[in-house]
Amino acid sequence: MSLLEVRDLRAGYGMVEVLFGLDIDVDEGELVVVLGANGSGKTTTLRAISGMVSATGSVTYKGQEVLGKRPDQLLGMGMSHVPQGRGTINALSVVDNLRVGGISRKDSEVDSDVELWLERFPRLGERRDQLAGSMSGGEQQMLAIARAFMSKPEFLLLDEPSLGLAPLVTREVFDRLRDVTADTSTSVLLVEQNANLALQFAARGYVLEAGEIVMSGPAEELQGDEAIQKAYLGI
Amino acid sequence: MRPSRKRIWGSDAKSLSGRGPPVNNFLEILVVGIGNGATYAMLGLGLVVIYRSTGLLNFASGELAMFSTFIVWTFWNLGFPMWLAILGGMLGGFLIGVLVHKVAVSPLGDPHERPLAVVIVTIGLFLGLNGAAQLIWGTVDKRLDPWFGVSQITVGGVAIAWQKIGAVVVLFVMVLLLWALFKFTKVGLSMRAVASNSESSALCGVSVQNMLMLGWGMAAGIGTLAGVFSAPNLGLGTNLMQLTLVFGFAAIVLGGFDSILGAVVGGFVVGILSSVVPQYITVFEKMPLAPAFILILAVLLFRPQGLFGSKDVARV
Amino acid sequence: MKSLRGVGPVQSVLWAIALVVLIVLPFTSAPFRVEQYITWMTIAVAAGGLNLLTGYNGQISVGHGALYGTGAYTVAILVTDAEWPLLPTVIAAAVVCFMVGVIIGLPALRIKGLYLALVTLAVATLFPLVIEQFSDLTGGSGGLTLTSEQLYRGSIRDRRVKWESPIDGLASDQWKYFIFLGISIVCFVVIAAIVKSRVGRSLVAIRDNETAAEVSGINVSRTKIITFGVSAGIAGIGGAMFALNKGQVNPTSFTLTLSIYLLVAVVLGGASTVIGPAIGAVIYGVFIDVIAPELPETLESATPLILGTLLVAQMLMAPSGIVGWFHDLTEKVSRRRQGGGKQDKNVDVTVTTHEVVAETDLETDPGGFHP
């Protein structure tokens, strides 16, 4: 059984439907990517899974139906969501952002964990008292990821980390992401526009077009697919 | 044996005898200004707390303070000791603040998206609370004794009422508590996080609605103290805070919407300017608030976020 | 504005009824009522001006009562001191208020939203004090009475100016009513023309996204300042009508309360609809002048409580005001008339276009989450 099973997920805003019945699976320890162009419904997919927009269908997490649960309830079950645009809390310092990340934890090791993550992301460590809003995009993205890990998640929803970042920076972010997910054996559902890069890191992928999954398969397979190459890889 | 007295500028045709105050009363007037400033700072603090936790400006906060000061008076009038009455009033204010948030403000959604709706709803609350207070407590002003009594001490020839010293001390205790709350506690951290980015905070497991409610409640509780210190001077009536609120707003515009330090400095500057300047410059005699406003306009032109405010506030 | 472009059958019937009522009203009402109707018109005009600024341009002003007051005082001073004829003073009031509005609007280039609301709030609070400060010109707390020399009890005395009707059978209050109705209609036609024009579209563009408006070639600063001026000028006309209707001005008539009522009229009727503020002003007037005095005494003093509660309730339940609510209603009716479930979806999509745009923004804008 998969860690996450999405079946026939439908969602929209008001009268406008955005998703038309998606099926997605994520296995334990797996990094799965959902590819798609702007407006294809990627962000909505993540928001529907984490209960930020109302949706129909079924989302099973660890064998339990979670559709309709609030983000903080899911957090308690080990699912953490890094929103699009990074979602750093701009008026707070780096350290405070990390502390907010651990706010739902009841244990007393939050402060030592903060130090741990500052070590894992040395660039954050250098800027520990700087306000998040004044940092560069790449640093903010790393902070967002580090903050998500502060809640000790087993499963991470990650929304377009490459948005607005230079290619080199994006690669650095992905490298870090791979390291920490490997270290903590965290499963990830990633949505991305940058298919080329994402498929290098992902195990499997789905391709989303206008709210429907038009293709899925192992990363290498998708990388080799001509249509994908045309549409997303710019080849 | 009268010293000749002259205004600094502006001749007053109506005046037959020189009517400017002698220079040696500057200190006395300054003390008045500091006392008023402490009250404005308290009202300003309430506004800052709401702004910091919910990102909105509350036009009804003066009326909330007035309403909860009436609760203080009710307890005090029943024979409770003043400190207990004040606690009761703060608790009452807290509950009303929570209720107001839950019923009227929270359903509006993001205040930054709909500033007009926020203005209108808080104005509606302004009218409603004022009307309700008049229905409950009537139109006759009530007497609320000064918390710290009516006696004065003389320092260097200047008489200072204990009430004023009390106001400044209470203000600083409040600032200290607020500072500690925001700086050191999980709740304070959560409130700051929600104010800056409620979506991310929710994703981190912060209970956004509870924090917003807490912010409203705290602000209303703090406002109660502003009312408790204003009422002995102005008389406790339903219009206690209508104009005082404008002074409180002036304080935070000057200091910055989101700065606790700014509210305190702004409150004292507004209090001192509006007490001292009209004593020396005739044209301001009838408009004590005007000097503060002129300063504020000047500040806004160069630092739209206020003296101590953080930058993104200006983008409200 | 939809009601101007394609006037539906329901709307045209409504307009016709409104016209008939407006003409019949002064003949079926006591003179004091007619004067109250004129007061409602003055509020309607001023609220219409405020709506240009707040509804269409997104600049919140809690200080338009001060501009209304400035218009009223301009008229009073010109009539009593300079002995101008009555009607030209209205134009003077508009010009003066335009200039005052531009000056007050200057800070709006640096600040907006709630900050601007605060600065205008200060203007509203200071206005009566400024009037009292310059009492040589304004009469101070005693105000000014618009007088003309009249024969009374055998001697020539200064008496309050009256509107002598040149038409037989038309009482002075009725004559005054139609003059002011004419001015009000002109004001609303001007407002409608502005809204419909390219300028009107740039107002909305600036409100919705200032940066985008700037990029698309709109001179944002100039537009905002001029909007403030025009809005102030129209509010000034409302104030001018007030002074000419009442024959007097007094600082206590122009307190913060008035500014609040202007905003209430805009929101009640429907911000960013041309006719909304007028409807809001009438509803407010009916409530204060007709319904409230008939309430039992305890309820009468509860008027502010009732008003405040209604206001909060309206913002929560019908935030687009009476006109917006009515539009939704007529859309629904016309949809039902077209019949057939198939078309429903299409119609709905067009009805809620702007909501859809706002909400699909979520796809790219993380700030849109409503907790």
Added chain:
Amino acid sequence: MSTNWKGLAALGCALVLIGSACGRDDGDDSSSDSDNGDSSSEEGAFINPSEDCDAYDGTAGVDGDTIKIGTIRPADGPYAIYDQVTSGLDAWVESTNANGGVTAGDGNTYQIELIKENDGYDPGRTPELAKKLVEQEGVFAIVGVIGTESNKAIRDYLNDECVPNIALATGSTEWGRADEYPWYIAGLPSYATEASMWVDYLEETNPDAQIALLYQDDDFGEAYRATLQKEIEGTDMEILAEQSYNPLSGGSTEAATVSLSQSGADTFIVGLGGTPCPATLTFMPDTWTPETFISVTCGGNTALSLAGGKDVGVLLAQAVYEPGDPADQDQPAVQEFMTNGAAGGLDEGQLTGGISSVGWSFGALFGAGLEESDTVDRAAIMNTLFSLEDASFGLIRDEMDITTDGGEDPWPLEGFRIVSRTADGSWEEVMPFNNKNGESNEIAG
């Protein structure tokens, strides 16, 4: 669809009804009917309606044995406290009706019906409400309208329409212009007369008084200031320092009071109304102990209870019995007020507060006019009120010589005594009653 049409028609009807419900008919009828009573056009009377009024209806508002009167006051907003005055007027009406009514000079006994309108203290709204009272309600007279500006705003109208405005709830010197506005009669003494009484007292007790003056920045405060300046001219007294205070400014009088306290004055005059008046007493530093006068408008227990005990020793020019003053308890007028006022709906606080009792006296002045007048006629009542001879009514002190003579002497109330506040809340006489009959207009200048 059809339901929609019905809705529209209903809306239209409703709008028309709002207008027609208060249709024109009454007004037209009443103006055509000019039933001039004989007594009202009496030779030599102050008002002669057949000459002075275009369309005169002397008995409008009199319906069988009921006389309808109206009043205008603030019932909400910052000045709603003055509604307490109207409560006193209301209580007078209620208790008078309960006791059978007023027996007028024509021998008939009338019930009084009082209609109250709310102008929120905004003189911009007063005129339409006065017109409503006259046009729609058809009142006989208007009684006890609150506020100088509100009364001024309706003066031209009421005088043109020949409708009496009796017992104006203000002491503005404007009400001395009875020659020009004969349908107006004041219900309070002139503020100027009150100030001249302070100077009388000072001349006897402190002929070289050094005065600090704090006055309200409007006609009311200005009347005190102008009178003081005029009356001390040629004496050794002097206004050492003065400050004005505007209630709309949002500030308190604290800075002004503290500033005045440094002037070295030995006399402090508080020419303020409402809560700022007692609040000023609390702002006086302990080190400054001048002789302090307060305005008569804040001399009641309700106002002085806000002074936190600092009211002991303040001086006041007093014209009425204070129901809240233990020393006045035995006065028949006070006893009558306490009994009938309570029956008329006043609570304990209103009975002794010193605000409602003022409105009670307004009603009594109107009642006195009805009783003394030969016929129940608008002009006759005014002529009666403008030719009073040592009358008495309401809670006015017996020492008062209530005498009027048209434009020569339009003020019913012109005398005061000076009293000092004691710790038990009563007033102790420090200078006996002085009638300034016929002098008010001269004092006001």
